[in-house]
Amino acid sequence: MQNSDQCKFVKEEDTATGKWIKLSKITYTDPSGKERIWEAVKRTTKLPGDNPDAVVAIPILRRTLHYDCIVLLKQYRPPVKAYSIEFPAGLLDPNETAETCAQRELKEETGYTGIVKHVSPATSLDPGLGNTTAQLVTVEVDGDLPENQNPKAQLGNFKLLLEGEFIEVLNVPIDDILQKLNDYAAAGVIIDSRVYTYAISMEQTKKMMKGQLNS
Structure with missing residues (x-):
């Protein structure tokens, strides 16, 4: 009430x-x-009821003898007149689960296949502007699997995914993600707030763990 x-x-x-x-x-x-x-x-594509609109995948790429990486996308975004660094994401289809959508978008946009590890509740993307909601889905990618060895020949190069949508796949070491994002920002690339928030969290976690080891 x-x-x-x-x-x-x-x-x-x-x-x-x-x-x-x-x-x-x-x-x-x-x-x-x-x-x-x-x-x-x-x-205009909002699903009926309280269903979330979209899914944001947080793909963690793990490979033997390699640093763990976050799989990110770089693409041109006309509203900000610049390239943007983002997580793979997409709209939910009718009757599609967040898990299925995250795996589908990850495959379509990066070529990687992965296992869902965590799904968030529906979260608001920009409540001061609109009512779009998304679920955050953590996906673990086993880079040692044959299908993930060289998933896309365009890794590091732009690929036309949809009409007018060009995507570059980036594998960024988790330990260096904040510095890498700062370098991109200094070069004029826009960083999605969710990606930068993740990077700050990783940096804070790293500092806390280092402090515990030194105590």
């Missing part, structure tokens, strides 16, 4: 619609009861 001092949704109206997204005007009341307006961007 909502308290009287909480914000409340009143109504929503579509003001413009394109092929993939639409602009909506949301009316709500603030804690004082005053009516306010908020503009939001929505996906």
